[in-house]
Amino acid sequence: MKKTGIFFSILFFLFYYERYEVIDVRNYQSAVKSVEVKGEVQHPGVYQLERHANVEKAIKASGGLTKQADISGLNLTMGIEHHGVLVVPSKHRITKISINAATLEELDTLPGIGPSIAQRIVEYRKQMPFQTLEDLKQVKGIGDKLFDKIKEHICL
Template sequence: MFAPNRMLTTKEQWLFVGLTVAIITGCATLYFHDGINAKTNENAAVIIPVRQPAITTADTEDVSTSAPSVAVSASTQPPAPSPAETPEQQPTSIGVAVMGAVTHPGFYIVEKDLRVTDLIAIAGGATDHADLSDILLTAPLIDETTLTIPEMPLVKRDEKQVAMRRRGTSVVYNPPGYRRSAPLFSPAPPQQGAPHISSPEEAMASPGTTAPGGLINVNHATAEQLQSLPGIGPVFAERIIEERSRQPFMSVEELTRVPGIAEKRLEAIRPFVTAP
């Protein structure tokens, strides 16, 4: 029998120690094993396989016919504008020339919104002898035109008399829009029975007409009617017709454009003619 008070032998003591260590090791192993399994279950993703139904050929055809088409046909695209429909780009510059009493006469390409005074400034300004009395400085520039600045008459004084001599550019022709003295008129309705003149060529071909009051219109008169004027022969009549075919006369003063017609000859025929 086992005696409770007897001392354990060395063998029994080692056996007891080994049994105790085994029990402790087993408990520790179970504890850590359960903890690791719990964490693994929490972090593990549950994957549930989904079984896809088989799609037959008939189903595929139904899906393809019922699904809306996302392709855009070429006919739905907006048509590209044709060159004829594309708005033309308005030019931003014009070409004008300035001559006469300016520092740098010549041809200039300028912005289309400039005025006569701007063109004179671009040309270096007017000279000391420039006559700007009849120049409309605020007039807008006109494409393909020439602005001519006249010079003041040259005055010579001596003990007995004062003489005035015109310079080379004292008598010039400028477009009506550049002149202060240009007549502002609207075309009068044609008189009953009077021929309608729409071009210089028609003016030359049409028979000459006499303005009310017996005045001869230099834009419509025939060569015979022009020769009836004092100091106007066949040569001057032909020159007048050639000049008006190039540019109709806007006033009687513009007859000085005709070579050979100066102030003296103009004063002689002024009471008998009219223009335009």
């Protein structure tokens, strides 16, 4: 009787052991993301968008653009991060971008600043926040010429 019990226990273990596998739920992403849309849109606010939504879909979710909107500096195909912020600037006023607080996407909208320099700015300010606008010249790739091009568009 004892041998039969052990046999069935082993058989039971072998049969069910391979049917289950451990799943790490940290590898699964949410199907939606939260994005704050503000500036020159019809209905500023926080929107739940599909995971792969881009700037254009965020603008549509917020009711579209106002007549004052200036999208010349926006890349409509660019994705937005979960808990990201999209600011649609106005044509009538120059929106200054804070070099100490701007996202990669916002820095990328500055004239002459691409994704790699935007990343360098973020990395630099993690070490030490900018104290003056001229401190931006300490970032590799930003010299006097490029600084003169963007200084009217930035603030601390």
